[in-house]
Amino acid sequence: MRRSLCSxxxxxxxxxxxxxxxLMAPTxxxxxxxxxxxxxxxxxxxxxxxxxxxxxxxPGVRVLPRALASAxxxxxxxxxxxxxxxxxxxxLGQRGYNIAKGLAADTPVVVGATxxxxxxVSGISLTADPEQxxxxxxxxxxxxxxxxxxxxxxxxxxxxxRAERLAERYGIQLLASEAADMRTAVKNYLDVLDAVREQxxxxxxxxxxxxxxxxxxxxxxxxxxxxxxVVFSDNPSHAEKGALFSLYPDHEGMGRRxxxxxxxxxxxxxxxxxxxxxxxxxxxxxxRTASHLGMLxxxxxxxxxxxxxxSR
Numbered sequence: 001m002r003r004s005l006c007s008x009x010x011x012x013x014x015x016x017x018x019x020x021x022x023l024m025a026p027t028x029x030x031x032x033x034x035x036x037x038x039x040x041x042x043x044x045x046x047x048x049x050x051x052x053x054x055x056x057x058x059p060g061v062r063v064l065p066r067a068l069a070s071a072x073x074x075x076x077x078x079x080x081x082x083x084x085x086x087x088x089x090x091x092l093g094q095r096g097y098n099i100a101k102g103l104a105a106d107t108p109v110v111v112g113a114t115x116x117x118x119x120x121v122s123g124i125s126l127t128a129d130p131e132q133x134x135x136x137x138x139x140x141x142x143x144x145x146x147x148x149x150x151x152x153x154x155x156x157x158x159x160x161x162r163a164e165r166l167a168e169r170y171g172i173q174l175l176a177s178e179a180a181d182m183r184t185a186v187k188n189y190l191d192v193l194d195a196v197r198e199q200x201x202x203x204x205x206x207x208x209x210x211x212x213x214x215x216x217x218x219x220x221x222x223x224x225x226x227x228x229x230v231v232f233s234d235n236p237s238h239a240e241k242g243a244l245f246s247l248y249p250d251h252e253g254m255g256r257r258x259x260x261x262x263x264x265x266x267x268x269x270x271x272x273x274x275x276x277x278x279x280x281x282x283x284x285x286x287x288r289t290a291s292h293l294g295m296l297x298x299x300x301x302x303x304x305x306x307x308x309x310x311s312r
């Protein structure tokens with residue numbers, strides 16, 4: 001009887017201790033994150049919905065969405081934020097980015113779903129991380145040892161410098177040429193096509209408005225087919241048209257990463273602004289081009305391909 005009573009007292013004491021510890025623990029509140037994004041329709045609307053879904057999937061986050069009409073101004077959005085008082089703001093798309101630059105500095109802001117370079121704003125650019133390109137290149141075409149890229153300093157200089165730092169680790173020689181305008185870019189691409197070695201080199205087409213697709217893509221893909229060159233890019237339509245592979249955004253993954261970046265700024269206080277390349281990516285592969293290049297992929301590799309061209 002005494003042993004039973006003692007056991008009960010011990011159990012009650014342990015439960016009381018746990019209850020006291022629970023009551024003393026700080027209450028954890030979800031961070032409210034406002035997501036501002038362009039008011040669009042069709043496929044573009046689905047992109048923003050997927051990104052917001054990724055934000056909503058992030059533990060510790062409550063989402064406050066606000067679509068931006070084309071005529072909305074920063075002061076109107078600022079007034080809305082002053083009323084809602086979110087802990088942080090995620091601004092999506094070019095319109096969101098433009099609005100974000102006019103907001104007060106007292107709320108952390110993270111930008112995504114647009115092309116951006118380090119310029120005093122924190123966020124994730126739409127440009128794919130060069131490290132993932134280099135890794136995929138080694139998996140899909142291990143014989144390639146030289147990669148050519150034409151780029152504009154304004155949009156992709158920071159990205160090319162990152163690629164140069166990483167290339168040696170992957171056994172790649174990166175040969176980059178800068179172009180400030182379309183005329184120079186076309187000339188540089190013609191020089192590249194003269195310099196490439198058949199079945200040994202690759203051309204990287206970054207997201208860069210210095211050389212529009214309609215100007216250079218047909219030229220590059222035609223030469224690549226004849227010379228058996230690898231072409232890769234950030235645009236899945238390039239893989240559909242004949243590039244070997246493209247990396248493109250995993251929108252929900254992007255949303256989760258943006259949310260975690262915003263949470264980090266809320267929890268750790270304001271930090272130095274920084275822009276990251278996109279790391280949440282899917283891959284599109286053109287199997288007809290792969291066959292033309294003499295590449296065969298295992299069923300395991302093919303299961304990893306999110307898009308395959310020609311479509312089956």
